[in-house]
Amino acid sequence: MPIKFPFTKNKKQPVPQTVGLDYNQLPEHVAIIMDGNGRWAKNRGMPRIAGHKEGMNVVKKIVSHASGIGVKVLTLYAFSTENWKRPKNEVEFLMKLPVDFLNTYLPELIEKNVQVRTIGDFDVLPPHTQKAVDEAIERTKHNDGLILNFALNYGSRFEMVNAVKQIAAKVEDGELSSCDITEDLFSSQLYTSDLIEPDLLIRTSGEQRLSNFLLWQLAYAEFWFTEVYWPDFDESHFEKALYDYQNRKRRYGGV
Numbered sequence: 001m002p003i004k005f006p007f008t009k010n011k012k013q014p015v016p017q018t019v020g021l022d023y024n025q026l027p028e029h030v031a032i033i034m035d036g037n038g039r040w041a042k043n044r045g046m047p048r049i050a051g052h053k054e055g056m057n058v059v060k061k062i063v064s065h066a067s068g069i070g071v072k073v074l075t076l077y078a079f080s081t082e083n084w085k086r087p088k089n090e091v092e093f094l095m096k097l098p099v100d101f102l103n104t105y106l107p108e109l110i111e112k113n114v115q116v117r118t119i120g121d122f123d124v125l126p127p128h129t130q131k132a133v134d135e136a137i138e139r140t141k142h143n144d145g146l147i148l149n150f151a152l153n154y155g156s157r158f159e160m161v162n163a164v165k166q167i168a169a170k171v172e173d174g175e176l177s178s179c180d181i182t183e184d185l186f187s188s189q190l191y192t193s194d195l196i197e198p199d200l201l202i203r204t205s206g207e208q209r210l211s212n213f214l215l216w217q218l219a220y221a222e223f224w225f226t227e228v229y230w231p232d233f234d235e236s237h238f239e240k241a242l243y244d245y246q247n248r249k250r251r252y253g254g255v
């Protein structure tokens, strides 16, 4: 368990310094299932959407921190293909969150050299969500700092079925034969085709499941779970996850 020094100041924000964390050996790609917003709100007698709003503020904190310490890719599960089952007002709120986030935070993302991207079935999102996200993608596309990848209307099974359909179409057209189908070819048909695979998956709130998130891409990721609800998650929890990751032995099936 790393011992925390008091926060030290840098120019923009306090940066927790976790003893023993090697900032030169960070996981390149961190994926997060930001869970527990609803329970956080319920415990406070507040509506579920209050938890999501607070969760958005935590997104800001973690993005700043990940960008500041040099993580290369941060993939955040913001809305799953299954989340449409939630009450209408909650879905509407969740669809508005990226708009609010980008309205207030895009200038800072640009200043931090962050590149915004998405994975998921984007075309069926409400127009205001698409517009805000499209604008952020366009305005940050030349940035080469942290890739901030929002999983929006994302479902891993849907993604994989689509990949299969695309490959099948190429086989039908005679562009490919079935023996050309490899793991790399399959990966190339996923939303994440030009991203490195996640090294570390974090899930908050005590749940320990994948919930249809990056099922293919997480094959060799290290998993890190915490009981902390997402709205209570902060930079020190993030660094603890990174520290624990650094103390894992990744063997990729070898010895």
Ligand code: FPP
Pocket (backbone or CB within 6 Å): 034, 035, 036, 037, 038, 039, 040, 052, 055, 056, 059, 077, 078, 079, 080, 083, 094, 097, 098, 101, 150, 205, 230
């Ligand atoms: C799961 O918690 C969380 C979500 C479905 C939404 C996550 C969204 C955010 C944290 C904000 C995203 C911000 C931006 C900028 C897109 P839950 O509601 O399932 O919690 P519960 O399990 O306690 O009910």
